Amino acid sequence: MPLQSTEAIVIGSLDLGEADRLITFYSLQFGKLKAVACGSRRLKSKCGRSTQLLTHCQLVFYEKKNSQLHRLRQCDIIHPYSGLWSELKKMTAGLYVAELVNRIVPEGEENDELFFLILKVLILLEQKGDPDISLRIFEIRLLSMLGYRPQIGQCIYCNQSIGHKARISFSPVKGGVICDNCLTHGKSEKITVSAGSLRFLKQALKLQLAKIGRLNLSKTLKPELKEMLHRYLMCLLERDINSFRFLEL
Ligand SMILES: [Zn+2]
Incomplete structure (x- = not known):
């Protein structure tokens, strides 16, 4: 051996x-x-x-x-990463990162970009007070790296740009946004998200890894973005992530 x-x-x-x-x-x-x-x-x-x-x-x-x-x-x-174990919120966020990677990543596929993303998010969680922003950045970049980037700029049915609407429909099953003309397409469940949440996701995908700690997310957008990505992840994984429910603590 x-x-x-x-x-x-x-x-x-x-x-x-x-x-x-x-x-x-x-x-x-x-x-x-x-x-x-x-x-x-x-x-x-x-x-x-x-x-x-x-x-x-x-x-x-x-x-x-x-x-x-x-x-x-x-x-x-x-x-x-002993700093993660000193605070319940940080610990549960770290365990969520571990479980998500364990569940979604197949064995034996090397990806150094993903390795450094995990290290970076654990450092951010260890050093920063509020894990919400770090976890959302992690989720969207992880999804993107694995080929599951949600379609957030154009409608998943007609490919038209979503434009400047304040509230936009998102299908967790289809993994993308839907324009007003196509809202009657498909029977899958839809949720609405604000333009601000989608802007945050675009920035989180674009920034260099070293700079992702600078991103900010308003208090009002945190819950909807958390729900949007969680629902999408549940559809991909076909069941819930056990440690997700502890993130509420
Ligand atoms: Zn459309």
């Missing part, structure tokens, strides 16, 4: 037997991967702390060819 090493972020953890753990990582070089950490639940285990959820680590593992389950050899902490 070849020995591999890569930077990674812990996005999932499952107890196995009495002392082992199955850890899911999002890694820089291999994308999402799973590895068994033998004995990691024992008190004296070297890998116990470094395989905690949301830890940014340097991972060394035995790669099992033709298998999705590898074996962990060593895991060293690069950054523990």
Whole structure:
């Protein structure tokens, strides 16, 4: 079995037997991967702390060819994101990021842009008080990177520009906005969002990663944007994201 090493972020953890753990990582070089950490639940285990959820680590593992389950050899902490665990709101936001990546990203597809996006959002969550803005930026950029960018400029049916309307219809099932002429098309549920929310999404997609922390979102737009992206994500995943409901706390 070849020995591999890569930077990674812990996005999932499952107890196995009495002392082992199955850890899911999002890694820089291999994308999402799973590895068994033998004995990691024992008190004296070297890998116990470094395989905690949301830890940014340097991972060394035995790669099992033709298998999705590898074996962990060593895991060293690069950054523990301990600031996320000191506040309930930050912790639940971090866990939501981990669960969303774990659920939506297929195994074994490398994407360094996504790796750096996860690191950036965890830093923003750790450093900033209000996670709402960081999570919305993360969701829209994640969706876009994976090829699920919602259509927010033109109507999904007739491709006409949505123009300058104050309130716009959005179909979570179709993943796009609908103009007034096409509102009677299709039976799928629609919600309305404001032009300000769509403007925020466009900016969040356009900005350089280093600058996304500068974006702002008004208090009135936060709930509707949260609902819009959540409904769209639920349609894509075909079920809810468990940790989403804790974001309300
Ligand atoms: Zn239309």
